[in-house]
Amino acid sequence: MARSSSSGDWKSVELPAFETLAGSNKTCGLSRHQWPRWASDSTKFTRLLIHCPEADVSSSETTAQIVARVFTERVDPQDAPQIFNYNLYLLAEATDGRLYQSGPIPTTEPRHRSSGPSTMFDEYGPPPI
Numbered sequence: 792m793a794r795s796s797s798s799g800d801w802k803s804v805e806l807p808a809f810e811t812l813a814g815s816n817k818t819c820g821l822s823r824h825q826w827p828r829w830a831s832d833s834t835k836f837t838r839l840l841i842h843c844p845e846a847d848v849s850s851s852e853t854t855a856q857i858v859a860r861v862f863t864e865r866v867d868p869q870d871a872p873q874i875f876n877y878n879l880y881l882l883a884e885a886t887d888g889r890l891y892q893s894g895p896i897p898t899t900e901p902r903h904r905s906s907g908p909s910t911m912f913d914e915y916g917p918p919p920i
Contacts, residue, residue: 800894801883804829808841808918809859809882809890816845819918827892830863838864838912855883855891862898864912873904 808825821839823831830836840862859882866874878895885891901909 801891804882804890804892806841806859806861806882806890809843812841812843812918813858814845815843817918818842818915820912820915822917825918827861833865835865835867836863837866840912840915841918855885857881858884858890861892862912863895864909870904872906875905875908877901877903877905877909 804827806825806827808819808821812819819841821841826836826839830839841859842862843859844857861880861882863878863880865876865878867876868874870876877898879898880895881893883891883893897903901911
């Protein structure tokens, strides 16, 4: 997995769906109103998945424990013929409960750039209520 450009890429983020999924070991598709603002404000993002492992995961990206991963699908006609772009964002939780998100990390599965949509996103439904 490629590394993000620097530790300065970590930004505070609000993701209400995390509260119901924290520690669940579930992967869920998020509807647009559940997305972080930076994604919902864009017209290029089409699908987001969140995975919240049962236990915290360590990463070379931060000394904090990783509490979730967000996978994004973005469609950009300027990237033709590989208009589908996939990235991973890591979420770390501060001791006060605030979430911080890494910068984008290109994925290997699904491939970071593709000419067709990934079926990976089709497998997951919405978070439990």
